[in-house]
Amino acid sequence: MIILQAKALAQRFGAAEIFSGIEVKLHAKERVGLVGPNGCGKTTLLQILAGLQTPTAGEVSRAQGLTLGYLQQEAALAFSGQDNTIFAEMLSVFAGLRQMEAELRRMEALMEAGEADEALFGEYGRIQSTYEMGGGYQYQHEIKRVLQGLGFAPEVWQTPLTQLSGGQKTRVLLGRLLLEAPDLLILDEPTNHLDVTAVEWLERTLRAWNGTLLIVSHDRYFLDRIASHIWELSATRLRRYKGNYTTYRQQRQLEWEREEALFQAEKARLENELAFI
Structure with a gap:
């Protein structure tokens, strides 16, 4: 094709x-x-x-x-004006999963408080299934795997993008593209x-x-x-x-x-x- x-x-x-x-x-x-x-x-x-x-x-x-994803040779300006950390930038790839995560936590709180009805349990099951199929239980592990693979040790994951060199920003962009797949x-x-x-x-x-x-x-x-x-x-x-x-x-x-x-x-x-x- x-x-x-x-x-x-x-x-x-x-x-x-x-x-x-x-x-x-x-x-x-x-x-x-x-x-x-x-x-x-x-x-x-x-x-x-x-x-x-x-x-x-x-x-x-x-x-x-x-x-389509594109990695340019030098990505010094790729994150211009952004104040994300390295790890937060990787998390941004999974914004949809994180929204589902927050909704599941909200529903669980209602269940624990005894305020859930049959409709909520049904909606919870639907969202949880979508979350699981979308890699919700693996994405944090995948982020860590990619960052370590590209040479970012855990102690630098909370470094703001603004403090990175051009080469480091290029590696961050490569990592994000790999996660976006x-x-x-x-x-x-x-x-x-x-x-x-x-x-x-x-x-x-x-x-x-x-x-x-x-x-x-x-x-x-x-x-x-x-x-x-x-x-x-x-x-x-x-x-x-x-x-x-x-x-x-x-x-x-x-x-x-x-x-x-x-x-x-x-x-x-x-x-x-x-x-x-």
Whole structure:
């Protein structure tokens, strides 16, 4: 199933054309690594696909109801004006569950006071079932798992976001996105501010990811362990390869060798023709 598609994308900044004629088809459950030379427009393409930039030409269509999360390279301004702590920011992902939690506590107080009727017991059972199915009894554990996985020790969980460095804010944003679990998660250099232990934890988490991933990373070993497909971006096209980064390199090498052989054959043909003139 195609969840995101783009046709004839082009982007220009002033007189500089970044790319043109780019075609994209992203299928559900794919884990895609986007590669290409520096300056080819990888971040620009991610932002267009995420709806954060408008292309000079072309269009992007997304599946109805698709949820999307985007991690930018540097998230220093991501929490501008917010006074949440690290843990409170993670809790905000589960606002709906927390509202149900508060309603359940209110009903329990009425029950304990002997003020409950049959209708209240029925409503309590309905809300409790929804709460349980939505992960109400696990979300606090999940928050702690994600924070520790990303290198936040328990003693810093109550630190205000305003006191964090840019790199720490980027990690907080990554944690929130992982907890939100969108259908499509777009990550631009997700390992930039992670130590080795956190990178290994993130690899395990993304390998088990139930949604679709689109990742730009300079860490080729990371892409090797995560990607099921590689997209290679150039100024005029997007090539698609099935497999991880190593498989992509092998396929690309074979293509280069075939192209070189064709070039040499054409060169020899032209030289032979010139020799008869």
